[in-house]
Amino acid sequence: MKTHNKPLVIANWKMNLIKNDAIELISKISKLDDISVDVVICPPDLLIETIKTHTSITLGAQNCSAQAEDFGAYTGETSAHMLKNIGCEYVIIGHSERRKHHLEDNNSISAKIANAHKVGLVAILCVGENLTERQSGISHDIVLEQLSVLPKTSTKKNTIIAYEPIWAIGTGKSASLTEINLMHKYISVLFENRFKLVYGGSVKQENAKDIISLEQVDGLLVGAASLDFEQFYKIIK
Ligand code: 13P
Numbered sequence: 001m002k003t004h005n006k007p008l009v010i011a012n013w014k015m016n017l018i019k020n021d022a023i024e025l026i027s028k029i030s031k032l033d034d035i036s037v038d039v040v041i042c043p044p045d046l047l048i049e050t051i052k053t054h055t056s057i058t059l060g061a062q063n064c065s066a067q068a069e070d071f072g073a074y075t076g077e078t079s080a081h082m083l084k085n086i087g088c089e090y091v092i093i094g095h096s097e098r099r100k101h102h103l104e105d106n107n108s109i110s111a112k113i114a115n116a117h118k119v120g121l122v123a124i125l126c127v128g129e130n131l132t133e134r135q136s137g138i139s140h141d142i143v144l145e146q147l148s149v150l151p152k153t154s155t156k157k158n159t160i161i162a163y164e165p166i167w168a169i170g171t172g173k174s175a176s177l178t179e180i181n182l183m184h185k186y187i188s189v190l191f192e193n194r195f196k197l198v199y200g201g202s203v204k205q206e207n208a209k210d211i212i213s214l215e216q217v218d219g220l221l222v223g224a225a226s227l228d229f230e231q232f233y234k235i236i237k
Pocket of ligand 1: 012095164168169170171172200201202203221222223224225
């Protein structure tokens with residue numbers, strides 16, 4: 001069941017765009033006056049402050065440190081506190097690309113969510129099965145296990161769940177409407193409709209409207225299509 005009337009569209013820019021291109025894109029998005037959804041943009045950390053000076057659109061980060069401290073000898077890390085301090089309101093946690101390339105596991109993901117909650121960031125927890133798991137019929141079990149990291153402090157206000165089947169990310173082949181609805185329904189029943197649920201994985205202008213219209217979908221998490229102004233505009237208008 002939808003938990004929110006206005007859909008939420010989150011743009012995950014991943015490791016893309018340099019300063020001038022990012023400013024150009026955010027300036028165009030900010031000028032739009034016919035947007036029908038709530039938008040959150042998640043640029044690379046390096047660009048967050050610059051982007052902030054060019055827009056009033058809500059911003060998020062793509063990751064935060066798992067260390068409990070706000071500061072410390074953790075080379076290359078950025079704490080949730082630092083993100084909050086530069087104006088972020090959201091942070092993506094446990095994206096499958098981070099699970100794969102940075103070996104993130106339930107322990108680090110759970111610590112990151114706790115850190116986000118501690119400073120008042122909304123945690124966007126990404127879950128989703130790979131192709132082998134889907135073909136073996138264990139998608140729900142995989143997602144259930146990934147959801148077990150949610151701390152007791154998780155509420156509708158501080159947590160969003162993003163269902164992103166790995167086989168649909170960056171492949172051009174999104175999950176079917178039935179597959180999306182079934183998984184979202186499973187999660188929503190599991191948590192008694194407590195969290196907003198967004199879908200991610202090859203969302204583009206052609207399928208965004210159908211996906212967002214699904215009974216169980218509160219919004220979208222968009223990768224590649226969020227980097228192209230025309231595409232993104234068609235998704236959010
Ligand atoms: P694509 O939209 O490029 O498939 O990426 C989805 C994603 O990973 C968003 O977090």
